[in-house]
Amino acid sequence: MPATQTYIGDPKVLARIDSLEIRARTVVEGVMTGMHKSPYRGSSVEFAQHRDYVPGDEIRHIDWKVYARSDRYQIKQFEEETNLKATFVLDCSTSMNYKGEKSALSKREYSAIVAAALSTLLLKQRDPVGLAIFDEGVRQYIPPAGTSAHLRMLIDTLSRTDSRPKTGIGDTLHDLAERLKRRGMLIVLSDLFGDPDDILRGLQHFKHKKHEAIIFHVLDRDEITFPFRDSAIFEGMEGEAPITAEPNALRKQYLAAFEEYARRLKGGCRDLDMDYQQMPTDQPIDEALARYLSARADRS
């Protein structure tokens, strides 16, 4: 892929679009283009039976060949081959509102677009998609469903959710693991600011419940590089006591602490056989997703 290629999922582009739905579609389009091969390849769906049409069913699911033969509206029904139910676990705590001076999107906006785009893609595959939003705890849970209306509801929920400071992220993950009765796929979108051991214990709970989990570690570039030069008062977005700091003096220590934390998270996820993907918010979303999905498709 040429380095000069402009992605339509560039956060700067997306930032100019108000609607999350359009943002998501834009990204999906980009993903489709970027992957060079259909994400539908190896679809998990297979024809099962026909049933009578009832109002509310999508017209495109009517089997027109049956209609031609029998003059009856029959709907094609498919059987879920893998029984995959995806649930997006979205961090909506106040720390996710951080948006660096050079960033176009906050971590939360970025996460929402990712979630919406992936939801769209999954629903196109007829995979049911659910949503869990957490901050100080699991604030809202939408069980997985596979309809277009469900997608709109998900997108609407993603657009409207407000923020509160989070408490222990580990506890939230434990709580969520307990709620999800059926085995499925959990796609976590969070900055994961918290005790790595605590977080990994929560993720281990997912594993224990036979859930597959993908961790999208959404971070602002500032948080990765700590680019500040001037002395500043750093105020915690989740109510932590402010810290007056000389960034240049602290940078080395900060980066060391951050890398240690990221290394532990990544290592922990690998040990749990979970995908870990760091997603800086300045990275084009379609590119990130396409690369990830391609890699995942290759693995499978």
Added chain:
Amino acid sequence: MTFLTPAFLGALALVGIPLLIHLIRRRKLKVVQWAAMEFLRQSQRRQRRRLRIEELILLLLRILIIACAVLAFARPVLRAMGVPLLSQNTHVYAVIVLDNSFSMDARGSDGKTSFDRAKAAAVEVVTRVLRDGDSVSLVLLSDNPEATVDAPSFDRGLVRRRIEAAHVGDRGTDNLAGARMVDRLLRVSKTPVREVYWISDDQSDAWATSRKESARATWSEMGKLARVNWISAGSGENERDNLQVESPILGSELVTPQLATRIDARIVNHGIKPRNDLLVNLIVDGAPKASTRVSVPPGGSATAEFIHQFVRTGTHTGSISLNDPANVDMLEHDNSAPFVVRVRDRVKVLVLDPRPARNPSQSESYFLVKAMAPDESLESLQPRLREGESLSGVTLRDYDVVAIAGMADGLSQNDRAALAEYVKAGGGVVLFPGPDTDARQVNAALGGAGLLPARLGARKKLDEKSGLKLDPSSIRHPALSLFKDTTNLHLSGAQFFTYYALDPANDEASLGAVRVMIRYNNGDPALVERQVGLGHVVLAASTAGRLWNDLPLQSSYVPLVYQLMFYLGQGATSHRNLKLDEPLFLSLPLKDANKAVRVTAPDSVTSSQSSTLDSRGVTFRYDGTSRAGIYRVAVAGSGTSDAFAVGLPGDESNLAYTDPRRAVAEAGVPTNDLAVAQSPEQIRAMVSRARYGAEIWYSMICAVLGMLFLESLLAQKFGRRG
């Protein structure tokens, strides 16, 4: 520390700026809403202590930079320890000490003499260092310092003219004498701030007198009264080689045309290189008469020896000088030494024999007269024998010397009085004891008349085997210096079997006037001399004949008699070869009484004063022998003329250097670090530093620049830009 522009110190308030910026910056810091607080907190925890220290270091550095910059503008000065600081408007009293000893005539490789440099330095002080309102005294430094501007003068133009008129003298240097004069001047001054400018060639020997403990008070006093500025005007340490011709040693200052005389001069090499085959010339009456060559080792000496016979009677002047004196070394002044010899036709001696024997050869006077004139032909000495102890009918003034061979009772009262008068007027007397000598009577008679150099004690007799001998090593008297060298003449060949124990007079009147001329080998005096008035009396312990000794049979007898007679026969004008400041004394014929006597000094300066007539006859005394060289004397309206030589002081020729810092400190000047200058720039800088202290603004600006650089480096390192 103090400041030349203290108004700038107000700007020290600027040091508050970094502090203010520091505080304001804290208040106006940008607020960043931050999510990853945990990492920040972890970093901050580790760094907090170090950050605080670094912050403090930078803050202090910035305060220091501003403080130093402000202080530099205020022109800070570090003043010398213990010296009161001079404000801009304070006037000073300066004593300029200008060394004009003859060593200052040494010419350096730059073609200038030390005195040229010293005068330039003195003018620099007067014109550039001192200001209107300052008062000045000027002292010409030598072993006899002279204040040519004594009372503090506000007329710097006058002082400058005096400096320019000053010339190198013929004296040595005595720094202590100079310090005493400076102390006197400083004590009189009412000006609170006093300075001494000591301009000299830093000769080592100039400090000789100052090394005594008693000198410390003088130097210490000067150090307390004034700030001492030292200016070295001498040549470099390696340009101080010098050859010196010491004052000639004459066999006798009184000679006759019949007698050749010996003239010696020591050539001293004060340098570090040997000087071989130096040509030395004898010049008499302006004409070269002889030459010899000497080789002188470094730091050593050699004697140039001449034998010269003066043909004409009268006074002859001469000198011994190194060939090409102007170029043989750097200091011409001491490359020639003058002398004066008086040549008289004969020396008339009256020999008194109180107890003559029937057989003249048995008389005590026999050998004495024979020694003076062996064949009664024309000799330098012209003896006349008179038998008996009376001097009645004798005009003593017709004789140069009176010799009494074999004293009996000590003369009659009238004769004693006449003899005393004769001696006081410049006559010479030699007394020999004899078998008929009544020691008690002689002691009472001649001793009472003040004519006896020593009291006659016991008569000592020795057997022939244990006779005494004369000890030439005991000779201290110039009249017998010929016999110190025993190569050809050996006085110790004679044996003495009978002699009087002589007890040299040591009463107050004889203090300094009595000298033992030679002793026996047991230490007893053999000849004792006493100066009485202008004349001399010599007393022998043994006989003049061979009754008590065999001296008359020895080859040294005749020379001994000649030396004694010539010495005693010099008369009142006994010394024509003088040292500086030694009075010139002349005995004149009666016709010159109360006449004006004109003296022409070596520098052609003439002075005139009248001769004196008193009991000693007609005499003339001149005390102004402050220059070395030949002084010529002429009596107005009379044909009488004479000449005298004055030699240079010997020590001044040694130009060896001593560091004034060390010498001044050792002498007792309470100063920790004496400033020494050489060039005019150094003089101005030295005085400025001494008066106002050392300005350190330049160092402070350098420090500011250094600190700025350091601050930049540290800020970069600590990560605090802006």
